[in-house]
Amino acid sequence: MKDILNFINGEYTKGTSGRTFDNISPIDGRKIATVHEALKPEVDAAVKAAKAALDGPWGKMSVNERVEMLNAIADGINARFDEFLEAEILDTGKPKSLASHIDIPRGAANFKVFADTIKNAATETFMLDTPDGAGALNYGVRRPKGVIAVISPWNLPLLLMTWKVGPALACGNTVVVKPSEETPLTTTLLGEVMNEVGVPKGVFNVIHGFGPDSAGAYLTQHPEVDAITFTGETRTGEHIMQAASVGLRDISLECGGKNAAIVFADADMDKAIEGVMRSAFANCGQVCLGTERVYVERPIFEEFVQRLKEGAESLKLGAPHEAGTNLGPLISQEHKEKVLSYYKLAVEEGATVVTGGGVPDLSSELSGGAWVQPTIWTGLTEDARVVKEEIFGPCCHIQPFDSEEEVIKLTNDNVYGLATSIWTENLTRAHRVAPKIEVGIAWVNSWFLRDLRTPFGGAKQSGIGREGGEYSLEFYSELSNVCIKL
Ligand code: NAD
Numbered sequence: 001m002k003d004i005l006n007f008i009n010g011e012y013t014k015g016t017s018g019r020t021f022d023n024i025s026p027i028d029g030r031k032i033a034t035v036h037e038a039l040k041p042e043v044d045a046a047v048k049a050a051k052a053a054l055d056g057p058w059g060k061m062s063v064n065e066r067v068e069m070l071n072a073i074a075d076g077i078n079a080r081f082d083e084f085l086e087a088e089i090l091d092t093g094k095p096k097s098l099a100s101h102i103d104i105p106r107g108a109a110n111f112k113v114f115a116d117t118i119k120n121a122a123t124e125t126f127m128l129d130t131p132d133g134a135g136a137l138n139y140g141v142r143r144p145k146g147v148i149a150v151i152s153p154w155n156l157p158l159l160l161m162t163w164k165v166g167p168a169l170a171c172g173n174t175v176v177v178k179p180s181e182e183t184p185l186t187t188t189l190l191g192e193v194m195n196e197v198g199v200p201k202g203v204f205n206v207i208h209g210f211g212p213d214s215a216g217a218y219l220t221q222h223p224e225v226d227a228i229t230f231t232g233e234t235r236t237g238e239h240i241m242q243a244a245s246v247g248l249r250d251i252s253l254e255c256g257g258k259n260a261a262i263v264f265a266d267a268d269m270d271k272a273i274e275g276v277m278r279s280a281f282a283n284c285g286q287v288c289l290g291t292e293r294v295y296v297e298r299p300i301f302e303e304f305v306q307r308l309k310e311g312a313e314s315l316k317l318g319a320p321h322e323a324g325t326n327l328g329p330l331i332s333q334e335h336k337e338k339v340l341s342y343y344k345l346a347v348e349e350g351a352t353v354v355t356g357g358g359v360p361d362l363s364s365e366l367s368g369g370a371w372v373q374p375t376i377w378t379g380l381t382e383d384a385r386v387v388k389e390e391i392f393g394p395c396c397h398i399q400p401f402d403s404e405e406e407v408i409k410l411t412n413d414n415v416y417g418l419a420t421s422i423w424t425e426n427l428t429r430a431h432r433v434a435p436k437i438e439v440g441i442a443w444v445n446s447w448f449l450r451d452l453r454t455p456f457g458g459a460k461q462s463g464i465g466r467e468g469g470e471y472s473l474e475f476y477s478e479l480s481n482v483c484i485k486l
Helices: 041-053 065-081 081-092 097-118 159-171 184-194 215-221 234-245 268-286 296-314 335-346 403-412 426-436 469-476
Strands: 002-004 007-008 012-014 020-024 031-036 125-130 136-144 147-151 175-177 204-205 227-231 250-254 260-263 291-297 352-354 377-378 396-400 421-422 441-444 477-485
Touching: 002 159, 007 041, 020 234, 031 441, 041 147, 041 175, 041 215, 065 081, 065 097, 065 184, 081 097, 081 159, 081 184, 097 159, 097 469, 125 441, 147 159, 159 175, 159 184, 159 227, 159 469, 175 215, 184 204, 215 234, 227 234, 227 469, 234 250, 260 268, 268 291, 268 296, 268 396, 268 421, 291 296, 291 403, 296 352, 296 377, 296 396, 296 403, 335 377, 335 396, 396 403, 421 426, 426 441, 469 477
Parallel strands: 002 031, 147 175, 147 227, 175 204, 227 250, 260 291, 260 421, 291 396, 377 396, 421 441
Antiparallel strands: 007 012, 007 204, 020 031, 125 136, 136 477, 352 377
């Protein structure tokens, strides 16, 4: 049985806490590994190592040297692509076809993207008039913020973690990463790559554990952590914000969503079905940007429901490596119970179950896994909890609408504001509607299409701050103004 260790100051260590927890496969419920939990002493050691590394060779590197190092990290991940792929599949159970196209390549690319960003980043200058006529020159300089705590979720473990670590290192910070307790493998493996490519000790540290009374809380409360970047649930974000308020540490929060898709009658039906299929069911619905509310203009409502039903029923649930598998399990039994409780609630709230609604009948080898059926409902009222709350499973509710004004109102009537996708062949309508949706990203005729130079984040309870391109540089560096009297 494999032991998953903390990675502190360039070395793998069990630490002194002696506490361990099991890493369980969502595919069949068997134990994959024993994870060594970090408590206060381990978190202290990791933060201390990260602090010390700021004054070591890392802190003295030129931007170009850091850029080379980031590219080497990306190449190092790609050189061990299959190991990362197998580790991610083992932890999450996601289909190989998905992890090999999204998780691992984009996980590696995050280092390259931010290497390019920092290399080409300029700062502002202003010439100021002064009474003596000589003037003054103002220019911005970027310094690293210091030690960044990175707290990441389980749905896209490598991708979402490197989305933070990439820009943090690009800006010259050091990091202490706490991956989700559900998915410790790829983050741990990344420590080996850091050592292989010569990242100085202490620059990248990994601690394992949970939130409260464990690694997560100890890390976010640590006074020597200078900023916290978090992806996960909104309620957890609130706890992290409280922790960060002590000492006025900066935060970036990427949180939950209850995203809508809007399908107008003039949409290209094939494109809309394909897009909503992906946005509702990809990664077993465990994508923060995924669609759980679908609003369809009345003339095409029946046809849309029928075709999405056919699509959902054609999905192949199965083991990650099985040919043709395009739907994996949920992350854990605990999450399965949560999703199934919403399946039950939907019926109690009066939904018509168009398809799914339960547990699939799979082979006996998979019976211990966290499997649920892809599910579609209609007929709920807008105040139903199933329509309001984030479920984070392979499911959506479809509701007809009659006018543009109505659908904008319905879409915005939610505490979250992460993403939306609008399906229409009328470009004028698309331009009119998209800016009115209260979200961080509004797609038109697409979903999950990301240009990493653009701002990414959530409105309302979906988060605080923007990352991506120069917006990441803003968070991961401290901008100072130098004012020179000429
Ligand atoms: P979660 O909030 O339960 O956990 C996220 C991380 O926070 C984990 O590492 C967890 O151990 C840690 N944590 C929990 N309590 C903590 C505490 N008190 N202090 C410090 N750390 C703590 O989220 P999850 O279930 O892993 O992920 C699913 C959620 O993430 C969904 O709500 C989803 O929408 C959201 N998400 C958002 C984005 C985005 O970009 N906006 C991306 C992916 C996932």
